[in-house]
Amino acid sequence: MIIEQKGSDLLLSGVECMSLPLTLDCGEAFRWKMEEDGSWSGVAFEKYLNIKEENGVFILKNTSPEDFEGVWRRYFDLDRDYAAICARLKQDDLLSSTIDEYYGIRILNQEPWEALVSFIISQQNNIKRIKGIISRLCNTYGRDIGGGRHAFPTSAALSALTVSQLEEMGLGYRAKYVKKLADDVEAGATDLEAIRRMPLEDAKKALLGVYGVGEKVANCALLFGFGFIRCFPVDVWMKRVLEFYPNGLPECFEGCEGVAQQYLFHWARNNLQG
DNA sequence: GTCCAGGCATGCA
DNA sequence: TGCATGCATGGA
Numbered sequence: 001m002i003i004e005q006k007g008s009d010l011l012l013s014g015v016e017c018m019s020l021p022l023t024l025d026c027g028e029a030f031r032w033k034m035e036e037d038g039s040w041s042g043v044a045f046e047k048y049l050n051i052k053e054e055n056g057v058f059i060l061k062n063t064s065p066e067d068f069e070g071v072w073r074r075y076f077d078l079d080r081d082y083a084a085i086c087a088r089l090k091q092d093d094l095l096s097s098t099i100d101e102y103y104g105i106r107i108l109n110q111e112p113w114e115a116l117v118s119f120i121i122s123q124q125n126n127i128k129r130i131k132g133i134i135s136r137l138c139n140t141y142g143r144d145i146g147g148g149r150h151a152f153p154t155s156a157a158l159s160a161l162t163v164s165q166l167e168e169m170g171l172g173y174r175a176k177y178v179k180k181l182a183d184d185v186e187a188g189a190t191d192l193e194a195i196r197r198m199p200l201e202d203a204k205k206a207l208l209g210v211y212g213v214g215e216k217v218a219n220c221a222l223l224f225g226f227g228f229i230r231c232f233p234v235d236v237w238m239k240r241v242l243e244f245y246p247n248g249l250p251e252c253f254e255g256c257e258g259v260a261q262q263y264l265f266h267w268a269r270n271n272l273q274g
Numbered sequence: 275g276t277c278c279a280g281g282c283a284t285g286c287a
Numbered sequence: 288t289g290c291a292t293g294c295a296t297g298g299a
Contacts, residue, residue, distance in 0.1 A: 027280060119280075126279040129297065172295030177282085214282050235280035265280075 001078060003068065010068050012058040017082035019104025020053055026266050028108050028224050030118055030131045031138070031152070045071045045111060046143065046151040074109050080229075082106060085259050091252040094244055095260060098267040105262045107229055112192040113185070114152040115225020116207070119217045120177050133170045140169065158182035177212025184210075196226045203228065223258040232257040237268040 004011040020040050024032035032042035039052035039061075049072065050061040060068065073079065086103065090096040110118075122130050134152075141157045142150035158166070159182035166175035184190040195206045203226060207218040219233035232249070234242065241264045253260045 120282095122279090123281040124279060124294080125281090125296080126298080129279080132297095167295080170296065173282095173293090174295080212282065216281060220280065233280070236278090237280070269280095 003065070005065065008062045010060040010063040010065065012060070012078075013056065015058055015078065017086060017104050018053075018058070018076065018078075018106055019102075020051060020058075022102055022104050022266070023076075023106045023108065026105060026262060027127050027269075028262070029110055030122075030127070030134045043138070043145065043149055043151060044075055044114075046145055047071050048145060048147065048149045077106050077109055080106075082259070085256045088252050089256065089260050089263070092250045092260075094267070095263055098263045102263060102266050105259070105266060107258050107262065108224055109227055110225045111152070112196050112221070112225045113155060116192065116210070116213070116217075116221040117152075117158070117178055117181065119220040119224075120181065120212050121171060121174055122220070123174065123212075123214075123217055125174075129170070136169045155182045155185040159186040174212060180211045192226075200228050200230065204231075223261075229256055229258045232261045235265075237265055237272070240272050241265070241268045 001015050002013045004013070021034065024040050024042065025034070029042070029044075031044070032040050034040055035050070037052070039050050039059075041048070041050045043049070047067055049063065052059045052061075060072065063072070082104075086099050090099055118130070118134060121133055125133075137158075138150045138152055141153040141161065143154070143157075145151050158178060161179070161182075163175045163179045166178055169175075171178060181190065185192065190210060195203045198206065200222070203222060204218055207213050207221060208215070213221070216233055216235055219231040222228040223231040223233060232238075232253075238261065249257065249260075
């Protein structure tokens with residue numbers, strides 16, 4: 001990967017296996033929006049980014065090298081060799097054709113707090129509505145970072161709310177889960193940063209102890225927010241996919257189960273009936 | 275009107 | 288341990 005400054009923009013070339021639409025709009029993160037010019041706008045780690053791919057070059061508008069190194073390099077998982085991972089996953093027949101069709105899905109490294117709250121909200125919900133709820137939460141309770149953009153609300157901000165204030169954002173019965181998590185994080189009873197540094201099994205056990213978090217939400221949070229690429233979340237779509245693997249997951253998934261999962265999830269949503 | 279969505283807590287066997 | 292049931296909301 002070659003990093004180059006051009007005016008106030010940062011240009012990345014030589015990035016393999018990165019599709020912005022497939023990565024930013026595939027149900028991993030809920031705050032990215034495609035603009036009319038085909039670029040993508042979003043907020044993460046309290047930073048706004050507009051990014052676009054042109055002729056194989058990624059243009060990060062108004063982005064300093066410090067923000068790139070401090071946030072976006074890791075957010076887009078740019079130090080991982082996805083081309084090699086995909087080559088390995090293509091040993092599996094279903095993934096072989098799926099990866100050809102949807103090449104470029106990456107696993108984002110989001111903030112633990114945002115990922116956990118987002119996937120608590122995601123349960124028994126659909127992606128369009130999840131995006132709406134999170135958008136309202138951010139616009140109403142997230143810090144204004146300029147230009148009409150808002151950060152994801154902090155645990156302090158959400159802890160200060162009542163359950164009914166959260167319900168007003170459309171969280172439904174999940175409001176009480178988010179309220180309790182925010183309170184516990186604020187009180188120090190739940191330490192997401194400590195969980196992030198644990199071995200996978202311990203981290204999962206810790207998340208399963210959070211009110212409103214079960215196997216599926218824990219796996220999503222661990223995969224998309226806590227850096228555990230071996231997690232393999234199974235939701236209603238993945239249950240349909242698993243019928244194609246009656247003997248369990250193939251060996252070539254080992255070590256990068258989360259990447260395999262995202263391709264299969266995407267395939268299922270596009271090819272299987274609900 | 276019914277069914278479904280990146281499920282989970284609860285109660286009961 | 289495993290299974291049935293209720294749960295908020297909006298789109299199809």
